Amino acid sequence: MSPEEFRRHGHAAIDWIADYWASLDELPVRAQVAPGDVRRQLPASAPETPEPFDAVLxxxxxxVVPGLTHWQHPRFFAYFPANSSPAAILGDLISSGIGAQGMIWATSPAVTEVEQVVLDWFAEALGLPEAFRSDGPGGGVIQDTASTATFTALLAALHRASGGEARVSGVGDVGWRVYGSTQAHSSLVKAAMMAGLGEEAVHAVAIDPETQAMDVDALRDAIVEDVEAGLRPVMVHVAAGSTSTGAMDDIAAAAEVVREWGVWLHVDAAWAGVAAVCPEHREHLAGVEAADSFVTNPHKWLLTTFDCSTFWVRDRAALTGALSILPEYLRNAATESGEVVDYRDWHPQLGRRFRAIKLWTVLRTYGLEGVRAHVRSGVALAERVADLVAADDRFEMVTDPALSLVVFRLTSGDEQTLAAMEAVNASGEAYLSHTTVNGRAAIRLAVGSWRTTEADVDRTWAALQEAAAVQG
Amino acid sequence: MSPEEFRRHGHAAIDWIADYWASLDELPVRAQVAPGDVRRQLPASAPETPEPFDAVLxxxxxxVVPGLTHWQHPRFFAYFPANSSPAAILGDLISSGIGAQGMIWATSPAVTEVEQVVLDWFAEALGLPEAFRSDGPGGGVIQDTASTATFTALLAALHRASGGEARVSGVGDVGWRVYGSTQAHSSLVKAAMMAGLGEEAVHAVAIDPETQAMDVDALRDAIVEDVEAGLRPVMVHVAAGSTSTGAMDDIAAAAEVVREWGVWLHVDAAWAGVAAVCPEHREHLAGVEAADSFVTNPHKWLLTTFDCSTFWVRDRAALTGALSILPEYLRNAATESGEVVDYRDWHPQLGRRFRAIKLWTVLRTYGLEGVRAHVRSGVALAERVADLVAADDRFEMVTDPALSLVVFRLTSGDEQTLAAMEAVNASGEAYLSHTTVNGRAAIRLAVGSWRTTEADVDRTWAALQEAAAVQG
Structure with missing residues (x-):
């Protein structure tokens, strides 16, 4: 592809995206395909000779498009949003064009320094503690996903708790224990599996059935009991916004408990953390100044195309202690001077792209005013859903609305609740997902796209009402 | 950003990239900045109000540009290439626009099915064994990096060797051992650290000083010795192209050794594996049909913008056994039918973007003819470098050229070798990296960019000759 062809096809690709977005409102949100439908339309082998780019489009x-569930659709309300904004897309496009590797400072200094600055900006915008800023012993880094951040936090926790032994001789058989509520994200168990501790190392702490938040007294009891049994608590995971219902664990209360035992406190605010750009939506982060690590994903609600999971630690020495490696070919004067940060030692991967550009572009072209307005719009739309639920006797709220997430059900029962959701999903009108709360089925409606309007919420609600009428 | 603004700024971003590329030849390859130079030009806080996208550009x-080491520069010869082609960039741009999550088949079916097909295409193009194809018990997946692939392979190996116990109760204290040559990539040690085995679990096997490849007799001795000592061999890592010199371990010979003990064989062909698109460049993969897992990175030499690390396993059950999790909110009929693959269980992360589009776009718009021509051009340019080295008495080859990698030194000594390299790097004319071979310093020159021409090689050689003259 010559430079001229790149310009021409590049403009065509941009236009393809703009046209795709313009078509979204008319497309069924959920893919209407069966297993194998996409696959069988593709040739069995790669072509020998070049095909034009237009053939790919x-x-x-x-x-491809008929085989997609459209995550950018204005009526995509399932799981959590994976919001891709024009600004982030163009920022990431530039990153692809630059194609630099930022595994260490020396391999392309701007990749590291822009990331440090943007993470400092973002920490300040969220009201996070000074300790997370890069000018002290802590700092921030962009991880691919919150799963990786939680895993990384666990490795740092093990490093600290083992006095550096874990990286040398392994986690051994000493009975490390990790704590999270029964509503903790599945990545906590996966992290324990990957770190060599096993699923059984995760102590699932009971919740308050009303708020679905961790019962911190039960956390204390669990730790006491484990310590008495000769086990070694290493990390407590608290959720500032659970996946199921957006439940907010009490960070400050958990911090008091972990302080006694010197246990690592990891705050997983993957979805809800970004709401703290609004001062009125910071309550769920109260106590975060006591956290050892904190993660939130701009690639969910905050307009920054996947992948962009922002992760901070209070003491980067534990992190780099757990993960540092220095092969000969990466030795360099800047690293040896100690004046720079080498992000290779902050995550499992070695190679890393220039992901900070997309977050930089989002924060600059929206401004803090703009991202706050976006968050407030999501919260307002969720409140509208909650009002619609309250106004219809066939429905009831399951938990209080959490920021932009609403969890509700049909009063008639689990089967009816799931059937109504499936009817809406199958129609393509909107896309919702389900959960189980205190043993009963519930529908989750998570707002967050920058395209979603009141009209989208109302259309979705009308579809749910129609489905409820059929279910009786 | 309205749809019209997105089109306008999108075209501007494409043009920015085309202009950046056009300027590369005039830019110093290595960034000419000191620590903090980029950082201090950026404001301390995010802007309150929106800034125009043009301000970002x-x-x-x-x-940013003055703070970059330009990995896409035609005279970037350091480390390994991280080649970003127009085709891949546009494919990945489309992926950003679609913004779909492929954590499971059900969340956007085309994301999974296109990836399966493209990995089958690519396996066939590389001459990989049938066992890696998705229509049997194996299959391929795109990982972010080869580090993650190696880590994932180790988790699968531990799952198999422990009979499923590792994921449940951890790796324990049973003395797991992992083997790689002294030239194995640093990610092997990092994988052992992350998996809870510790650095000490890695048995570094001696090499043949001439070829720098693993001494397979030493591997056998190491395993025998460890087994006799009550330790448990779990994985052998062989490098089809080491980072330092491109040394090729003998896969078939290693396979014979591991067969006796039922140890997992992982082939790390991160850089050199893609060369197998050319039938005449498959010799280094001889024996790969016995491998349990194999990784190569199209994001290095093969024109596919980072990140795209293609990873195959012979038996996906070991992989998904090690990594599967199924929270309520991701339960769905397709998964329960067993008819689909859920890639979430093939890697550490949960979320995943539609990375297959970029590899699909590369394979289609270049065609297999095109990617073969690209590989052959890199090999030919490396041969040209080797000829230039041979023709100048002040230089000598350290090892035989390995595909597109040439390793050489000044005959006058280590200090002179490193000083000559640093002089070239500091001049900005070209960028090379160093290594140590049998205790002596050497210069690595890795070709691979689609922009690099004979003239670029010759200019770089002239700069090296000039530096050598100064060093004497």
């Missing part, structure tokens, strides 16, 4: 329209 | 030119 045509196949995207013909084969 | 202007700051890229003014602040």
């Amino acid at each position: 045509a196949d995207l329209d013909r084969i | 202007a700051d890229l030119d003014r602040i």
Whole structure:
């Protein structure tokens, strides 16, 4: 592809995206395909000779788009949003064009320094503690996902708790224990599995059935009991916004408990953390100044195209202690001077792209005013849903609305609740997902796209009402 | 950003990249900045009010570009290439626009099915065994980096060797051992650290000083000795192309050794594996049909913008056994039918973007003919470098050229070798990296960019000759 062809096809790709977005409102949100439908339309082998780029675009329209569930659709309300904004897309496009590797400072200094600055900006915007800023012993880094951040936090916790022994001789058989509520994200168990502790190392702490938040007294009891049994508590995971219902664990109360035993406190605010750009939506982070690590994902609600999971630690020495490696070919004067940060030692991967550009572009082109307005719009739309639920006797709220997440059900029962949701999903009108709360089925409606309007919420609600009428 | 603004700024971003690329030849390859130079030009806080996208582009030119080491520069010969082609960039741009999550089949079916097909295409193009294809018990997946692939392979190996116990109760204290040559990539040690085995679990196997490849007799001795000592061999890592010199471990010979003990064989061909698109460059993969897992990175030499690390396993049950989790909110009929693959269980992360589009776009718009021509051009340019080295008495080859990698030194000594390299790097004319081979310093020159021409090689050689003259 010559420079001229790149310009031409590049403009066509941009236009393809703009056209795709313009078509979203008319497309069924959920893919209407069965297993194998996409696959069988594709040839069995790669072509021998070059095909025009336009042929790829045509196949995207013909084969790929019908096989997509459209996460950027204005009526996508399932799981959590994975919001991709124009600003982030263009920022990331530039990153692809630059194509630099930021594994260490020396391999392309701007990759590291822009990331440090943008993470400082973002920490300040969220009201996070000074300790997380890069000018002290802590600092921030962009991880791919919150799963990786939680895993990384656990490795740092093990490093600290073992006095550096874990990286040398392994986690051994000493009975490390990790704590999270029964509503903690599944990545906590996966982290324990990957770190060599096993699923059984995760002590699932009871919740308050009303708020779905961790019962901190039960956490204390669990730790006491484990310590008495000769086990070694290493990390407590608290959720500032659970996946199921957006439940907010009490960070400050958990911090008091962990302080006694010197246990690492990891705050997983993957979805809800970004709401703290609004001063009135920071309550769920109260106590975060006591956290050892904190993660929130701009790639969910905050307009920054996947992947962009922002992760901070209070003491980067534990992190780099757990993960540092220095092969000969990466030795360099800047690293040896101690004046720079080498992000390779902050995550499992070695290679890393220039992900900070997309977050930089979002924060600059929206401004803090703009991202706050976006968050407030999501919260307001969720409140509208909650009002609609309250106004219809066939429905009831399951938990209080959490920021932009609403969890509700049909009063008639689990089967009816799931059938109504499936009817809406199958129609393509909107897309919702389900959960189980205190043993009963519930529908989750998570707002967050920058495209979603009141009209989208109302259309979705009308579809749910229609489905409820059928279910009786 | 309205749809019209997105089109306008999108075209501007494409043009920015085309202009950046056009300027590369005039830019110093290595960044000419000191620690903090980029950082101090950026404001301390995010802006309150929106800034125009053009302001971001202007700051890229003014602040970021001077702080970059230009990995896409035609005279970037350090480390390994991280080649970003027009085709891949546009494919990945489309992926950002679609913004779909492929954590499970059900969350956007085309994301999974296109990836399966493209990995099958690529396996066939590389001449990989049938066992890696998705229509049997194995299959392929795109990982972010080879580090993650190696880590994932180790988790699968531990799952198999422990009969499923590792994920449940941890790796314990049973003395797991992992083997790689002294030239194995540092990610092997990092994988052992992350998996809870510790650095000490890695048995570094001696090499043949001539070829720098693993001494397979020493591997056998190491395993025998460890087994006799009551330790438990779990994985052997062989490098099909080491980072230092491109040394090729003998996969078939290693396979014979591991067969006796039922140890997992992981082939790390991160850089050199893609060369197998050319039938004449498959010799280094001889024996790969016995491998349990194999990784190669299209994001290095093969034109596919980072991140795209293609990873295959012979038996996906070991992989998903080690990594599967199924929270309520991701339960769905397709998964329960067993008819689909859920890639969430193939890697550490949960979320995943539609990375297959970029590899699909590369394979289609270059065609297999095109990617073969690209590989052959890199090999030919490396041969040209080797000829230039041979023709100048002040230089000598350290090892035989390995595909597109040439390792050489000044005959006058280590200090002179490193000083000559640093002089070239500091001049900005070209960028090379160093290594140590049998205790002596050497210069690595890795070709691989689609922009690099004979003239670029010759200019770089002239700069090296000039530096050598100064060093004497």
